[in-house]
Amino acid sequence: MMDENLRPRHIQDHSSAQNLIPHWGYSSRVWPCQNDPGSCEYLDAVYWMHDVSMLYSFILWAVVGGILFVWVLCRLVEPQSNQTKSLKDMQGQTNRGNPQGTVYRAYRFTTTALRRWLLPESLRSVFGRVSRLQLLVLVTLAGYLLIFSLVGIVYKKWVTPIKNSNKFNTRTGLGGFSDRVGVLAYALTPFTILLANRESVLSLLTGIPYHHFNFLHRWTGRIIFIQSFLHTLGWTIIEAKLYQPQPKVYRDFIRQQYMIFGVVAMFFVTFLYIFSTRWAIRMTGYEFFRKSHYVIALLYIACCWGHWTRLACWMIASLGLFFIDRGVRLLRTCLIHHGLKDGKKGLGFKAADANIQTFTDSDGATVVRLDFTHNHDPWAIGQHFYLCFPALTIWQSHPFTPASVPAAHPASPQHTYIIRGLRGETARLSALGQAGEKQTPVIITGPYGKRALNDRIPNLVAIAGGTGISFTLPVVTAALKSPKAQGAIEFVWIIRRTQDLEWILPELLELKSIATASQNTSLRIKIFITRDAEKSFSKPSSLSTSIKDLEKEVKNEDGIEIATTGTDLTALLSQCDGSTRFYVEWLTDHHPAMPAIIDGFIDRVPEGRIQVVASGPSGMGTDLRRAIAERSRADKVWKGDERWDMDLYWDDRMG
Structure with missing residues (x-):
């Protein structure tokens, strides 16, 4: 009716x-x-x-x-290169012989032009x-x-x-x-x-x-x-x-x-x-x-x-x-956090206990580093989690990318987060650390997103601005550990102050040792400091911002000792001139040009496609999109020079 x-x-x-x-x-x-x-x-x-x-x-x-x-x-029928030789075997040669099939070259030509x-x-x-x-x-x-x-x-x-x-x-x-x-x-x-x-x-x-x-x-x-x-x-x-x-x-x-x-x-x-x-x-x-x-x-x-x-x-x-x-x-949150509660007193919902480290630079900007281990399945590199801090509120959660590479099963993954204290929840979190709190419970949901590292692309340049390091650091670390790694790897980090290096100082020291240990390594590290002059840190007393007070042993509730390595910036910044594979430049009052970074990497690699993974301020993303678009040359890709075929994975969720 x-x-x-x-x-x-x-x-x-x-x-x-x-x-x-x-x-x-x-x-x-x-x-x-x-x-x-x-x-x-x-x-x-x-x-x-x-x-x-x-x-x-x-x-x-x-x-x-x-x-x-x-x-x-x-996605299912994406053409693949017929090339079977590794880049190491073909070092010094170009790909102008076009070992790729016509269908593959036509596909890459189209995607590069688009x-x-x-x-x-x-x-x-x-x-x-x-x-x-x-x-x-x-x-x-x-x-x-x-x-x-x-x-x-x-x-x-x-x-x-x-x-x-x-x-x-x-x-x-x-x-x-x-x-x-x-x-x-x-x-x-x-x-x-x-x-x-x-x-x-x-x-x-x-x-x-x-x-x-x-x-x-x-x-x-x-x-x-x-x-x-x-x-x-x-x-x-x-x-x-x-x-x-x-x-x-x-x-x-x-x-x-x-x-x-x-x-x-x-x-x-x-x-x-x-x-x-x-x-x-x-x-x-x-x-x-x-x-x-x-x-x-x-x-x-x-x-x-x-x-x-x-x-x-x-x-x-x-x-x-x-x-x-x-x-x-x-459901995903409950599955991640359902386990042994209070030792072996029964099953229940258990939050992760995160160690807090707080860093404040000369501009008054505050960054919090969270470290914790929690028993769940490992995530793919580049994925992120939503974090809720019950000590602050249970009604908010925010997305953050782990700056760590998860251990393989059955080991429990180690979570590391670099979070800038801005407004709202992140400001309250930084205030919690500044008030002297050493730990805080964390509820995680995820992971979300997709794997950022493409094993089919041999060459990698990772560019981070500020806390965008959370996204790019695990990508570089995973690429170095991957058995499929063949091409060049470049790690670029842009920060405001020299003290900001402390956020990931142990990880940087490890990467530096890899980059400088052998002349045959594919890794190069470039750090640009935009608001400091080198002469301001010429003396060890001012250069060395010690974090030895972080050198401690913490026992988690299972009785396992977690040691944090203490060191200082002097060890990191030594031997960092342009002749080494670890390069630090103090720019004083400006930012590095994205086109120059991309051009330098293109000139460095002998051949092969390039993947660019980056995270940072939105302006950096704009510059990167323009730079990569201008350097995408379909005519050269058709002739077999795949260095001009660059994939960009941009992540603008800043921690």
Whole structure:
């Protein structure tokens, strides 16, 4: 049966209908039409436009599914080089003999050409620091929605008489257009939820870490807001202006239950739009944005369900994706932390106990180093965890990348995190360390993301800015330990002050010994210090910032001694001139140029593809994207010189 609240709009009498023709997602059509010719022609147009809207919403998901299928297929059948000799056996030779197959060279030629055009950033003032590839995906989606919002609309006007009155109703294609954008907004809602999921199906299919979908999530949400606004505006014009008599028609219309749900849904989506803007997040804080976003999004979905129950399938799918994501998060956390509690007193939920070290430089900036061991499966290099600190609050967790390489099973992985104290939770964590606390409990969830180290690419350059070292340090360490390592490895770290070297001093000493132990090693280390002059640290008394007070033995609750190695910066900074494989440069007042770093590495390697992994401030990511795009030469790659085929893995989640 037709809802009573739709009868005035569609001027149909279902009680006396001879036949009812069902229409998916809409009320059944009375047939034959019993109204005046103009009204019958209008009803023909309305139902035809609705059926077309349903078709377009299904096509939208068919296109999304098709793109994902092609993406997965390309990942499965990616051509590989036929080259069998190692780079060590071919040292001093070039690859101009083209041992690769034609299909492989054509594939690499295409990807290099696309990288040259799609990797740089555009329209940064509007979209922020995102690549042209993400903009292309957004433009394609927006173009589809724009075209199919306008195509299939009957652009005609019907002026029909009102029974027992001298007034007329004006009926147009505006109703069909308003319903069209509303239908597409409903169909887009599950996709928007899917883009925001941390336990992401999209990541499993595409290999792209979930946080790279945040840009599309934000903009699809804004598109839904625009569609909702147009839907609301269209029907407001129709019911408050085009239908007569007024104001009775509009008053009866707005009082209906489904319209009340629609008005509240419009309020909620407006709230989501306003409070997800940058200025609103700065004003209210990220945690308010995050928690309010979850709650209001659920209320919006519920009101959409109440507004138009015949399309509840899209809202049910959205709610399912939302709760599955949260449920899997909770399950993973419980599995990681379920074990022996308080020694051998039984099983239960057990947080990890992290050792805290706090470093404060001459600028007053504070960095916290956390170290702990916890029994769970090892993670892939480049993946990250969400950390919650119960001593501060149980309602917040933040993503951090371990700066350590996990031990192989059955050994328990060692977690090391380098976290900059900024605002909110990280500021409270640094204050905890500065107050003298030596340990704090940690609850971890994860891992998330994908493996950053590609064993198929022989040459590696890892570039870190500040606490981005958490991401690049384990990549370099794993590359050195990999039996598949063949090419050159370069490790670049850009920091503000010399004291910042203390964050990972034991690890740097180990890498330095590897780099300088043999002239045949593939590793080179370059450290750039941007706010200190070398002469400021010429004396051992000022150069040597001792961390011997960190030299201690800590017993964990299983009675195992954990020793931290004490040393000082003098040992690290000795023999660090340009003639060695360990190079430190004090720049005093500027940053190194990313193009110069990339050019130097290209000149160093004899042949083979290059992978660039990097993490740091967003400006560094912009410079790297531009530098790599400018140096992606498809013509040289086709001829076999694969040094100009560079993959960039950029991670901007700073600890």
